[in-house]
Amino acid sequence: MKPTAEQRLWMYRNMVLSRYLETRIESIYMEGKTPVFNMANGPIPGEMHLSNGQEPCAVGVCAHLTAEDVVTATHRPHHIAVAKGVELDAMVAEIFGKATGLSGGHGGHMHLFDARVNFACSGIVGQGLGPAVGAALSRKLQGKSGVAVAFMGEGAANQGAFHESLNLAAVWKLPVVFVIEDNGWGISVAKEACTAVPNNHLRAAAYGMPGVHVPDNDVEGIFAAAGEAIANARKGLGPTLLEIETFRLAGHFMGDSEDYRPAGEKEGLQQRDPIPRYRRQLLDAGLLDENSDAALVNEAQARVETAIRFAQNSEFLSPEAALDVVFV
Amino acid sequence: MTTKKATRKLTIARAMAEAIAQEMRIDPRVFVMGEDIGPLGGVFGTTRGLITEFGTERVRDTPISETAFIGAAVGAASDGMRPIVELMFVDFFGVCMDAIYNLMAKNTYFSGGKVRVPMVLMTSTGGGYSDAGQHSQCLYGTFAHLPGMKVVVPSNAYDAKGLMTAAIRDDNPVVYMYHKSLQGMGWLGTEKGATVAVPEESYTVEIGKAAVVRKGNDVSLVSLGAGVHHCLRAAEVLQKEGFSAEVLDLRSLVPLDREAVRASVGRTGRLIVVDEDYHSYGVSGEIIATVVEHNHTCLKAAPKRLAYPDIPIPFARPMEQWALPNADKIVDAFRQMMLNQ
Structure with missing residues (x-):
């Protein structure tokens, strides 16, 4: 499955936007956190998990989805939220904890919910899988179109929820796709130090579903594999496990010293940054030139800046609003 | 809600199953998942007869995978369904608590009230029949302590039916804790006082009223x-x-x-x-x-x-x-x- 010119530009634009968003969050996050790093300080307090480097997973998969399809994402959700079409102003405002945020600041960066595009995420490893299976079941029971996609890191493949959810999805032949963003590290523990198989897509055999491995963080390789998996789910052919080899260019969270990485790893990864790489591909294909690329980048950056200004200019809910919305 | 004077007595198990059946008849969004809730009708009788009337699509026996099927209920509820799931013994919460207290109970709050999770988690409690320490606990306080889920505990069949109907219709997650000694299962030495007159028509008992x-x-x-x-x-x-x-x-x-x-x-x-x-x-x-x-x-x-x-x-x-x-x-x-x- 090959992306159209339009899809290729869409994927590139969303990767650029997502990366610029992370870059801006990174710099704003550090405000008030130097010289002493205290996570509670600054305009964006709390943990922050940046998605730099993993953008191909988000765009390659979400290029095949529409608003009606369901996505459950992880504690590292920004790139996926951007690609799924989560409302950017409200998303950034939620990351700042503001009243205008997706949830008025009740959720924050690890708990982004946008029902308009059926996006949710959770800060607990592997726990978005069950809800994705349930959303797929809901579509089947209601006779409604739409598939569910559960994103996870490679660490989640060692969770019980992974085994239970894949088995259940396969037993009931549900329209769901499980996507592993394998960035090689579960915080500081290397995949090979904690995973009994060299590749997690092999585990699909245990559930009688196709397991597909996409090497090299390759945008169009991901697009092709995800396209087939999602098309099969839409056709009623059941679930697929997709394992994408990706990498994170940042730490597990901001403040991570990344001492666990072998010397030179990070520098090597920077050389393989998927965004300049895909830019080169599109330039070579004649879909971009220097001018149109600059315009695209400027437009994406302007969009992010608008969202950040929106968030910065928004108020907080009153402290007592903490008591609201426990029940509806 | 006023009801005709009832003379028919039901066990709590029958009353729960009747409430579920009545809601399933009027609301296609309602379905049931759990272990042994299909042809067996629930180990404690809570779903008896449902599979005959509603079939295997809406009355789904699950694998022994509480994390997956309770998590799935959260996903289905957020997507417009009204699932009822059974955690066979409340003691088993240890294998699936994340789906309960981090997802079911918190997604509404995290979403600023925009995502509703209308589901019922029904689970058996209590002992007294020498089933020892992993099948006899009540854990009322454990569930009531954690915010974001309603918790009901019926003591008789009238309340059991009305609370179940109310729980299914509630837009929030409800943990429905039924005591095994009240169920009316012959093999559990049932408390006679729990089997009371129950109206045949549907009614609710308001959640939150003693x-x-x-x-x-x-x-x-x-x-x-x-x-x-x-x-x-x-x-x-x-x-x-x-x-x-x-x-x-x-x-x-x-x-x-x-x-x-x-x-x-x-x-x-x-x-x-x-x-x-x-x-x-x-x-x-x-x-x-x-x-x-x-x-x-x-x-x-x-x-x-x-x-x-x-x-x-x-x-x-x-x-x-x-x-x-x-x-x-x-x-x-x-x-x-x-x-x-």
């Missing part, structure tokens, strides 16, 4: 589930001794009807809480705090609690029965209270 099930003036016996029946027996004994005990059935733990507790103790001036859940950090302490934080001067005597000791539940009958609350212990507690007053 019920005075026996009026009295000298002491408030506050309890839930099976404990209500111990209290009623104790009240009979006390009546013969010239004392009138009021029995308050909490019915809901979340929301808790604090006003009803305060009103009862305000009338009687004495409080004994009976709870089969663990003694410390639990329901019994919460009920006492509800009264004394509000008005400690209404008490004529220090309040008492009869709860399960802070021990894992033992297997051997003598030890197990010794540790459980019962009517004799309630009567003794009242006598002590009067002596020390």
Whole structure:
């Protein structure tokens, strides 16, 4: 499955936007956190998990989805939220904890919910899988179109929820796709130090579903594999496990010293940054030139800046609003 | 809601299944998932007959995968369905608690109230039949402690049906905790007082409302589930001794009807809480705090609690029965209270 010119530009634009968003969050996050790093300080307090480097997973998969399809994402959700079409102003405002945020600041960066595009995420490893299976079941029971996609890191493949959810999805032949963003590290523990198989897509055999491995963080390789998996789910052919080899260019969270990485790893990864790489591909294909690329980048950056200004200019809910919305 | 006078008696199990069936008939969004809830009809009879009427699409036997199917219920509920899932024994919450307290109970809050999770998690509680410490717990306090989920505990079939209907119709997640000794399963030595007249038509019992099930003036016996029946027996004994005990059935733990507790103790001036859940950090302490934080001067005597000791539940009958609350212990507690007053 090959992306159209339009899809290729869409994927590139969303990767650029997502990366610029992370870059801006990174710099704003550090405000008030130097010289002493205290996570509670600054305009964006709390943990922050940046998605730099993993953008191909988000765009390659979400290029095949529409608003009606369901996505459950992880504690590292920004790139996926951007690609799924989560409302950017409200998303950034939620990351700042503001009243205008997706949830008025009740959720924050690890708990982004946008029902308009059926996006949710959770800060607990592997726990978005069950809800994705349930959303797929809901579509089947209601006779409604739409598939569910559960994103996870490679660490989640060692969770019980992974085994239970894949088995259940396969037993009931549900329209769901499980996507592993394998960035090689579960915080500081290397995949090979904690995973009994060299590749997690092999585990699909245990559930009688196709397991597909996409090497090299390759945008169009991901697009092709995800396209087939999602098309099969839409056709009623059941679930697929997709394992994408990706990498994170940042730490597990901001403040991570990344001492666990072998010397030179990070520098090597920077050389393989998927965004300049895909830019080169599109330039070579004649879909971009220097001018149109600059315009695209400027437009994406302007969009992010608008969202950040929106968030910065928004108020907080009153402290007592903490008591609201426990029940509806 | 007014109902015709009912003469037909049902067990709690039958009442629960009837409520579910009636809601499934009028609402295609309602479906049931769990272990052995299909042809078997639920180990404790909660889904008996449903598969015959509604088929395997809407009455789904699951793998023994509580994390997956309770998580799936959260996903389905968020997507417009109204799932009912059964956690066969509440003791099994250890293998699936994330789906319950981090997803089911929090997604509405995290979404700023925009994502609704209308699901019912029904689960069996309690012991007394030597099933030992992994199949006999109540854990009422554990679930009621964690915000974001309503918790109901019926003591009889009338409330069981009305609370189930209310739970299914609620836009919030409801944990429905039914006590095994009240279910009406022949092999579990059922409490007779739980099998009561139940109207055939659909009705609701409001979640968050306690019920005075026996009026009295000298002491408030506050309890839930099976404990209500111990209290009623104790009240009979006390009546013969010239004392009138009021029995308050909490019915809901979340929301808790604090006003009803305060009103009862305000009338009687004495409080004994009976709870089969663990003694410390639990329901019994919460009920006492509800009264004394509000008005400690209404008490004529220090309040008492009869709860399960802070021990894992033992297997051997003598030890197990010794540790459980019962009517004799309630009567003794009242006598002590009067002596020390």
